[in-house]
Amino acid sequence: MDQDRVDNGLRRFESLCRERGLPLTVQRREILKALLQRDDHPTADQVYGCVKERITGLSRTTVYRVLETLVRLGVVRRLHHPGTSVRFDGKISRHHHLVCRKCNRVIDLENRSLDHLELSSMRLHGFQVEDYSVHLVGVCADCGRKSRPTS
Amino acid sequence: MDQDRVDNGLRRFESLCRERGLPLTVQRREILKALLQRDDHPTADQVYGCVKERITGLSRTTVYRVLETLVRLGVVRRLHHPGTSVRFDGKISRHHHLVCRKCNRVIDLENRSLDHLELSSMRLHGFQVEDYSVHLVGVCADCGRKSRPTS
DNA sequence: TGCCTAGATGGTAATTGTTACCAAAAAATG
DNA sequence: CATTTTTTGGTAACAATTACCATCTAGGCA
Structure with a gap:
């Protein structure tokens, strides 16, 4: 895990939110943080699994929605693995x-x-x-x- | 549509089936043919849509199963588009x-x-x-x- | 050619991943 | 703080895919 990537990603996310007038919610921050801390490409469900421990009452629906928002902001990438479901990647540098x-x-x-x-x-x-x-x-x-x- | 690609693909498929003792069914042949005749990347459902006219009573389940078999044989590629569902491609040359x-x-x-x-x-x-x-x-x-x- | 057996098919039901919807809750703004 | 806007949670709907099993067919053999 790369602490710099986490910090930079969060900062970038916060300024993008302000720019576009998007509210900075706990859910968005924690979901992005979880992605930035991982080196793999979790599915929405896996993200839900690891974030729900930090946010009690987190809904699966919210995870899907927030991931979508993060992709639109350009701080997260959507990947399409040969497995089945869509996956998400917090590493946006070329790889x-x-x-x-x-x-x-x-x-x-x-x-x-x-x-x-x-x-x-x-x-x-x-x-x-x-x-x-x-x-x-x-x-x-x-x-x-x-x-x-x-x- | 490239008639050579269709013919070559079907021949290759038939010899692979014999090699592995897989029965040569109408469904397998028609589904592969349909894929080879197209230049795009149809979903399983789109394949079903265009093959069911030639095989009366064709089942959606069979389409899924046959596509899986064709991928295993190596005559068809599975693709994962950013859209949603899995897609299939009869063109196996590098592209x-x-x-x-x-x-x-x-x-x-x-x-x-x-x-x-x-x-x-x-x-x-x-x-x-x-x-x-x-x-x-x-x-x-x-x-x-x-x-x-x-x- | 007609029978036999393994394997394939068809159809329905179940499962899984994802989205729609709306009432309640939480940010931003002044 | 009060207001407005947007998000969230939860359930229900939806779509893609798979499981299951009874039926059927291709391929091998007498």
Whole structure:
């Protein structure tokens, strides 16, 4: 867990709220904090699971709504894993994903050489690229170990 | 629509079925054919919608099951769009995706310069990469036009 | 060709993830 | 503080997907 990322994220969130006149609620702050403190990509339900201990009476509906708000503010990313449900990621700096086709796990990958792809010369039919990420699909270490026991 | 892709896909599917002792059913063949004939990424329900006309009494459940089987065989890809439900793609050659963050549309992008990223030097923590794709996130031509009417 | 068996299909019911709705509660503003 | 606006909580609705089981079909064999 990276305390700086947590602090910066919260600060950025607070100033964005003031800018747009959005009330700063306990729920929004705690849900964002929980996301920033994690290194994985929890589902809405997993977020609910870990935040409800800090906010008594927290509703699942609120979690969905707040996550949506945070995405709109640009402080959280929505991810679409091969598993099932939508996932959320508090890390908004450019990073890529290792996707295991066996267990469906998605692991973050930070890699400088993938961060600077040359896109300018591409014919994109009027599509304006704002960001990108590379999805590497394959077999993760755990699953690879399982399928070939001794080699 | 690319007749070669359809034919090749069906042939590959049939030999894979024989290899693994999977029965060659009408439903499997028609569902795969429908996917190969399309250029977009339909949901299970959209596949159901266009195949049920050719197979009377086709069940939605079967569509889900067959799509799963086709993915396992490797003749169809499962995609996870920002929209909601899972989508399926009969094109299994390497290609990339333009993802519009406004309308959630996903457009295929074929681009040679993205097809040969240098991955060998990467530290992947034991992850074995089999394939990859680049997701370009931004605003599609239609949505861009809407938000800035005259410029 | 017709029978047999494993495996696939159809249809309904159950489950899961997500959204709609509205009354009650909490922020912001002056 | 009082007011106004927005959010929250909770339930009900909804949509996508899966479980289950009786029926049916493809493929192998006599």
